[in-house]
Amino acid sequence: MLTPLNIPEGLKVACSNCNLRELCMPTGFNLDEMQKLDEVVEKRRRVKQGELLFSNGDTFTSLYAIRTGFFKTCVISEDGREQVTGFQMAGEIIGMDGIVSDHHNCNAVALEDAEVCVMPFSDIENLSRELPGLQRHVHKIMSREIVRENGVMLLLGNMRAEERLAAFLLNLVQRLHARGLSQSELVLRMTREEIGSYLGLKLETVSRAFSKFSEDGIIEVKQRYVKILAPDALKKIFNPQTYY
Amino acid sequence: MLTPLNIPEGLKVACSNCNLRELCMPTGFNLDEMQKLDEVVEKRRRVKQGELLFSNGDTFTSLYAIRTGFFKTCVISEDGREQVTGFQMAGEIIGMDGIVSDHHNCNAVALEDAEVCVMPFSDIENLSRELPGLQRHVHKIMSREIVRENGVMLLLGNMRAEERLAAFLLNLVQRLHARGLSQSELVLRMTREEIGSYLGLKLETVSRAFSKFSEDGIIEVKQRYVKILAPDALKKIFNPQTYY
DNA sequence: GTATTCGTTTGATGTGCATCAAAGTTTTTT
DNA sequence: AAAAAACTTTGATGCACATCAAACGAATAC
Numbered sequence: 201m202l203t204p205l206n207i208p209e210g211l212k213v214a215c216s217n218c219n220l221r222e223l224c225m226p227t228g229f230n231l232d233e234m235q236k237l238d239e240v241v242e243k244r245r246r247v248k249q250g251e252l253l254f255s256n257g258d259t260f261t262s263l264y265a266i267r268t269g270f271f272k273t274c275v276i277s278e279d280g281r282e283q284v285t286g287f288q289m290a291g292e293i294i295g296m297d298g299i300v301s302d303h304h305n306c307n308a309v310a311l312e313d314a315e316v317c318v319m320p321f322s323d324i325e326n327l328s329r330e331l332p333g334l335q336r337h338v339h340k341i342m343s344r345e346i347v348r349e350n351g352v353m354l355l356l357g358n359m360r361a362e363e364r365l366a367a368f369l370l371n372l373v374q375r376l377h378a379r380g381l382s383q384s385e386l387v388l389r390m391t392r393e394e395i396g397s398y399l400g401l402k403l404e405t406v407s408r409a410f411s412k413f414s415e416d417g418i419i420e421v422k423q424r425y426v427k428i429l430a431p432d433a434l435k436k437i438f439n440p441q442t443y444y
Numbered sequence: 445m446l447t448p449l450n451i452p453e454g455l456k457v458a459c460s461n462c463n464l465r466e467l468c469m470p471t472g473f474n475l476d477e478m479q480k481l482d483e484v485v486e487k488r489r490r491v492k493q494g495e496l497l498f499s500n501g502d503t504f505t506s507l508y509a510i511r512t513g514f515f516k517t518c519v520i521s522e523d524g525r526e527q528v529t530g531f532q533m534a535g536e537i538i539g540m541d542g543i544v545s546d547h548h549n550c551n552a553v554a555l556e557d558a559e560v561c562v563m564p565f566s567d568i569e570n571l572s573r574e575l576p577g578l579q580r581h582v583h584k585i586m587s588r589e590i591v592r593e594n595g596v597m598l599l600l601g602n603m604r605a606e607e608r609l610a611a612f613l614l615n616l617v618q619r620l621h622a623r624g625l626s627q628s629e630l631v632l633r634m635t636r637e638e639i640g641s642y643l644g645l646k647l648e649t650v651s652r653a654f655s656k657f658s659e660d661g662i663i664e665v666k667q668r669y670v671k672i673l674a675p676d677a678l679k680k681i682f683n684p685q686t687y688y
Numbered sequence: 689g690t691a692t693t694c695g696t697t698t699g700a701t702g703t704g705c706a707t708c709a710a711a712g713t714t715t716t717t718t
Numbered sequence: 719a720a721a722a723a724a725c726t727t728t729g730a731t732g733c734a735c736a737t738c739a740a741a742c743g744a745a746t747a748c
Contacts, residue, residue: 278683279683296586296590297594301591305594325579328573328579329572329573329574329576330573332573335572335573335579338583339569339586340543341544342540342583342587343544344544346541346586346589347545349596350593352597353596354529356597356600358525358527360735397601400601400602402737405736407696407697408698410696411698423696423743439522635724635726636725637725645705645706646706647726648706648726649706651726651727651728652727654726654727667713667726
């Protein structure tokens with residue numbers, strides 16, 4: 201059997217016939233350019249659940265395109281406090297935190313068995329001098345991350361617990377939906393504590409917010425399984441003003 | 445008189461003899477490369493205190509290198525809540541939020557009369573295909589911003605009011621010191637409310653934290669003027685564990 | 689199959705910061 | 719120079735979320 205999950209680690213696989221291409225790579229390339237693009241992906245790497253793709257202080261060499269699986273990235277303060285800075289899924293690129301200092305500035309942990317495409321950054325840079333489309337794409341990916349983090353700052357600085365959770369759930373399903381999954385059902389890959397860390401809340405507060413949404417008939421929750429029954433109600437919590 | 449402040453707006457001025465060059469431009473270029481670099485700076489633009497350099501929704505065309513003055517960037521939620529996402533000073537680059545969608549995703553407001561170098565992004569991209577040093581520099585600047593925002597997320601998600609203010613002050617003086625200013629004295633360019641917005645606090649809380657530091661003999665405050673009397677005490681507040 | 693560990697839920701209580709309020713100070717306007 | 723506006727400080731009170739605690743459920747180990 202030769203499903204994606206069974207391709208041996210280290211084997212070279214082409215972007216050109218990858219079904220995630222539109223998510224992590226630029227579009228509109230001709231055949232010649234596509235072939236060059238294929239060469240950026242050095243190899244694949246498997247990361248088991250709980251294992252680190254890279255950790256704080258590691259020498260930076262590559263960006264990683266997530267092929268399967270789910271990651272969290274987190275920074276840890278000197279006195280041991282952990283802040284989850286993001287959750288990443290198939291088609292998303294991680295590792296850009298390492299460029300500035302040639303060392304990674306956060307940990308990337310697989311929350312389920314995962315496979316990533318390893319893209320040596322020097323190769324990306326070389327090729328993006330040849331392919332303006334790739335160059336622009338790299339810039340956009342980094343800019344997107346900056347804008348995403350701006351949004352998280354707004355959330356952390358201004359929103360109340362239930363607003364944060366509503367925003368979080370809506371963002372997750374939206375991204376899952378863009379990957380062909382349901383826009384109403386999802387299975388959380390992270391614990392309440394990890395959600396709390398991302399949202400600046402304690403796990404008990406996250407749990408209570410889930411229970412509240414459930415009591416109000418907005419969602420159905422059973423452990424990691426979540427079904428969004430009333431997306432508009434969630435959006436209303438997230439952004440009350442819109443509905444006044 | 446021809447001090448930098450009196451150069452007419454729109455006049456082309458070279459990076460090659462700019463005293464902020466090491467801060468905003470890559471180093472190690474030869475004369476030929478420096479000349480090319482000079483051409484990236486299309487012109488200068490003045491922004492008066494309180495005016496916008498760009499605002500949310502504006503078409504993205506250029507990055508801006510701050511030559512003089514001080515800016516804040518902020519995002520505003522649909523229901524009107526403002527989150528200051530950063531304060532920027534001379535030698536820093538702003539505008540990268542606009543790359544991903546060709547439109548700016550935040551407002552950039554001058555907190556004092558300012559002058560910026562306008563660098564059309566298409567020119568930056570063109571030249572950085574020729575000059576790997578510039579290419580790498582652009583990547584580093586964006587990565588630095590991602591890492592900075594990671595740090596702010598840690599602050600917003602995990603720290604208490606006094607820790608946040610201590611971290612804020614230490615960061616500010618460190619950056620001012622890198623520009624040849626004192627590492628113990630500073631004049632704040634922003635209001636208590638703007639500091640609070642950045643730190644996820646209300647202005648009263650910021651004011652109380654200032655007063656507390658002042659009572660404890662850690663700083664001297666008089667309105668916008670701040671003198672850091674005991675930097676180690678500030679660092680200890682910011683990161684208690686280090687001193688156990 | 690039972691024991692253990694890990695994660696989640698729910699309740700009771702505490703606290704750090706927000707909110708409300710008012711006075712004081714500085715800056716800007718006229 | 720007086721008046722108005724903007725910003726800051728300080729006190730009193732309230733509340734959202736943290737903390738503490740215990741029971742429950744699911745997953746994993748033995």
